[in-house]
Amino acid sequence: MSRLLYSVSMSLDGFIAGPGGDMLWLTDHLGANPLVDELLGDIGALLVGNRTFGGDDPHRGTEKEGEAFGGGWAGPQFVVTHRPPGDPVPDVTFVGSVAAGVAAARAAAGEKYVNVMGADIARQCVEMGALDEVLTIIVPVLLGDGVRLFEHPGGTNVKLERVHQSEVPHATNLWFRVVK
Template sequence: MSKLLYSVTMSADGFIAGPGGDMSWLTAHLGPNPLVDGLIDEVGALLVGRRTFGGDDPYKGTESEGEAFGGGWDGPQIVLTHRIPETPVPGVTFAGDLATAVETAKAAAGGKYVNVLGADVARQCLAAGVLDEVLTIVAPVLLGDGVRLFDHPGGAEVRLERLRADHVPHATNLWYRVL
């Protein structure tokens, strides 16, 4: 059975994107990471938020723009949105509600991971109790403002169990199971 994994790179002060969803900071911190390189083969589908799908892309302005994992992965993408476009997008399925998006993504993943992309989609998955794991790659940078890894106004405690923690020259990988 496919699991939902939220994998994300975060600044040391807890931001996954700069102000306005700016992802340009990230490219300086993408480098060889054996954990991520191995994970790519274990991902069967993506569950993507509309904002992420629409342009929050660390590869913006490069030949890898719009490509998952910088072009290192190819497969089905399910985009959660209330604004389904009239024109079909090859390889992309649009879903209007979380339950349908999760069900479609798990079926498309064929027993591999469904990789969740987008802070709001990840938050919705947590709230619905369907997110299984979180892989946070902590980059050695402070952004000071932007989109937080997990933002829940009023607070919400989500308990995690550490599955793995390791260091690569440019980051620290923290992999958790959601309890």
């Protein structure tokens, strides 16, 4: 059965996007990361929040714009939204709930990972008990404001167990298993 993995780049102060969902902060920090390169072959489907799907692209203005992982991955994407666009989008299925998205993405991914994209979708997966792993790529920059890696009003205590740690010149990779 597939596992749900929330993989994300994050500033040292805990933001995955800048104010207003700005992802252009990441552009200057993109670079080779063997862990991510290996992971891409293990992803069978994406579960994406609507704001992430329609948001900023760190590859804006390049030939990689609009492509998942800058064109490094292709396959089925499941976007959670209550307002799907009128025109179909290739390889994208719009679903009305996180539960429906998790089920559809798991079925499409087979034995591979479902990669979760979007902080709110990840939070909802945690609340459902569906999130299995978290890969955080910490980038050496301070943003000061924006979208947090994980936010739960009133707080919570999600226990994680580190399963891998590695470094590349421009980032530190921290991979955790969600303790259930």
